Amino acid sequence: MLNWNNLDTLASYQELEKAERINLAEVMSGENGAERVKTYSTPIVDGLTFNYAAKAVDDNVLAILDKLAKEAQLVEKYESLYNGAVINTGEKRLVLHQLTRGQLGGKVEADGVDKREFYVTQQKRIAEFANQVHAGEITNAAGEKFTTVVQIGIGGSDLGPRAMYLAMENWAKKNGAFKMEAKFISNVDPDDAAAVLNSIDVEHSLFVLVSKSGTTLETLTNESFVKDALAKAGLDASKHMIAVTSETSPLAKSDDYLAAFFMDDFIGGRYSSTSAVGGAVLSLAFGPEVFAQFLEGAAEVDRRATNKNLLENPEMLDALIGVYERNVLGYPATAVLPYSQALSRFPAHLQQMDMESNGKSVNRFGEPIDYVTGPLIFGEPGTNGQHSFYQLLHQGTDIVPLQFIGFKDSQIGTDVVIQGSTSQQKLCANVAAQIVAFACGKADDNRNKNFEGGRPSSIIIGEQLTPKTLGALLAHFENKVMFQGFAWNVNSFDQEGVQLGKVLAKRVLAHETDGALKVYSDLLNI
Numbered sequence: 347m348l349n350w351n352n353l354d355t356l357a358s359y360q361e362l363e364k365a366e367r368i369n370l371a372e373v374m375s376g377e378n379g380a381e382r383v384k385t386y387s388t389p390i391v392d393g394l395t396f397n398y399a400a401k402a403v404d405d406n407v408l409a410i411l412d413k414l415a416k417e418a419q420l421v422e423k424y425e426s427l428y429n430g431a432v433i434n435t436g437e438k439r440l441v442l443h444q445l446t447r448g449q450l451g452g453k454v455e456a457d458g459v460d461k462r463e464f465y466v467t468q469q470k471r472i473a474e475f476a477n478q479v480h481a482g483e484i485t486n487a488a489g490e491k492f493t494t495v496v497q498i499g500i501g502g503s504d505l506g507p508r509a510m511y512l513a514m515e516n517w518a519k520k521n522g523a524f525k526m527e528a529k530f531i532s533n534v535d536p537d538d539a540a541a542v543l544n545s546i547d548v549e550h551s552l553f554v555l556v557s558k559s560g561t562t563l564e565t566l567t568n569e570s571f572v573k574d575a576l577a578k579a580g581l582d583a584s585k586h587m588i589a590v591t592s593e594t595s596p597l598a599k600s601d602d603y604l605a606a607f608f609m610d611d612f613i614g615g616r617y618s619s620t621s622a623v624g625g626a627v628l629s630l631a632f633g634p635e636v637f638a639q640f641l642e643g644a645a646e647v648d649r650r651a652t653n654k655n656l657l658e659n660p661e662m663l664d665a666l667i668g669v670y671e672r673n674v675l676g677y678p679a680t681a682v683l684p685y686s687q688a689l690s691r692f693p694a695h696l697q698q699m700d701m702e703s704n705g706k707s708v709n710r711f712g713e714p715i716d717y718v719t720g721p722l723i724f725g726e727p728g729t730n731g732q733h734s735f736y737q738l739l740h741q742g743t744d745i746v747p748l749q750f751i752g753f754k755d756s757q758i759g760t761d762v763v764i765q766g767s768t769s770q771q772k773l774c775a776n777v778a779a780q781i782v783a784f785a786c787g788k789a790d791d792n793r794n795k796n797f798e799g800g801r802p803s804s805i806i807i808g809e810q811l812t813p814k815t816l817g818a819l820l821a822h823f824e825n826k827v828m829f830q831g832f833a834w835n836v837n838s839f840d841q842e843g844v845q846l847g848k849v850l851a852k853r854v855l856a857h858e859t860d861g862a863l864k865v866y867s868d869l870l871n872i
């Protein structure tokens with residue numbers, strides 16, 4: 347039997363509140379600090395490690411977090427999720443994104459369908475389609491190969507796939523796996539679609555229309571925008587477009603598309619990168635084998651996250667340190683700082699994954715809760731961020747926990763030695779320096795130059811960003827957010843908070859406004 351209790355009712359949480367606070371600057375200094383960096387570390391997968399030495403925790407706090415994990419039954423809740431329980435209480439749905447990359451528990455059936463089989467079938471259909479496109483068996487009307495793939499989608503149908511594409515693009519080029527260039531149209535701003543269309547050769551472009559619901563205003567508008575451009579170029583849109591949607595959506599049975607691939611209601615948009623939503627564009631761009639490696643990395647993390655030992659479960663550990671920082675230490679935000687240009691859109695993806703999941707004020711039964719939940723997430727790749735917002739992170743009045751990500755090797759491998767070091771070494775030197783600067787600070791008589799320190803961070807260190815380590819990185823955060831949602835006793839899998847704005851926008855477009863909404867509409871000339 348699972349107990350779905352609010353965080354503040356747990357005995358271990360009360361113990362956590364009373365636990366002695368750690369002086370991070372002190373514990374990270376000298377030999378003690380060196381020892382922490384060596385020991386406060388646990389593997390995520392081969393070639394990827396979670397190091398939490400610079401977090402404000404010690405063995406005592408970790409032991410209490412372990413009690414909390416057990417009292418809140420975090421792994422048991424995960425088990426019930428992947429065995430097909432109705433975890434998404436708001437929408438009364440199963441939550442099955444882990445099943446798109448592996449079978450963790452027993453067979454999961456819904457409406458008489460084996461769901462693992464369904465996801466694998468879609469993967470196979472996509473793989474076959476992608477191979478045919480690459481082989482020139484599926485072509486444009488003139489019998490010429492498609493060279494570019496353009497994804498049309500927004501939110502989860504854009505952010506994850508786009509971030510994953512960018513993360514693998516240079517790796518694929520370097521490793522002979524690059525098949526087609528991918529572009530993305532998401533915003534309803536006409537300049538987004540127009541700029542992408544201006545940058546491609548439409549005659550040789552294949553468009554992937556992605557919408558789980560098939561009703562998203564931005565995506566349907568951009569579909570029409572693209573169809574208009576295809577018609578103007580004298581092209582038959584139905585020969586240039588495929589759809590990725592759920593079988594129940596209005597797009598599912600249309601003749602407007604060359605092919606349709608499916609996901610379902612049990613895959614949340616922000617968790618859909620490993621479903622057909624990411625599968626279509628990534629398999630077209632890099633080939634099905636690369637997509638399979640990406641899934642394998644995610645699957646390995648999903649398996650590891652079943653470990654009940656907190657220190658051997660980096661997803662649960664990361665999650666609970668985050669809960670400690672948010673609820674006990676009162677920190678409002680988390681900055682995601684990848685020292686990897688390939689991860690330039692990864693923070694944007696995590697913003698949706700985390701904030702849409704855990705930005706909740708009621709528990710999973712709809713009752714108000716008396717504690718804070720999901721933090722504000724933002725970030726930029728290092729070292730660019732260092733020359734931008736790090737000032738506030740080092741000396742501002744809020745303490746913002748930091749999530750660094752760094753790799754020993756670059757993806758392309760082209761580098762240059764300047765003043766005795768390569769660019770990759772300079773990149774890595776900066777991340778090491780930042781961790782210690784944030785944690786330990788530096789005293790100065792000039793208050794303006796003083797660094798208090800005590801600013802916590804963790805780092806995920808990898809050998810190289812490959813499809814497999816990328817899949818692992820993605821699943822690490824998906825599972826972290828899931829465990830945090832369990833700890834906060836919220837439903838991490840719906841997003842009612844996005845609805846009101848959509849309803850009001852429709853009213854504006856129908857000219858059914860009054861009061862402030864009418865004046866804003868007039869000011870914006872609608």
Ligand SMILES: O=P(O)(O)OC[C@H]1O[C@H](O)[C@H](O)[C@@H](O)[C@@H]1O
Binds near residue numbers: 559702841
């Ligand atoms: O894939 P779609 O149904 O078009 O949804 C696209 C996005 O829009 C919604 O408003 C939600 O906030 C997102 O969670 C979702 O990913």
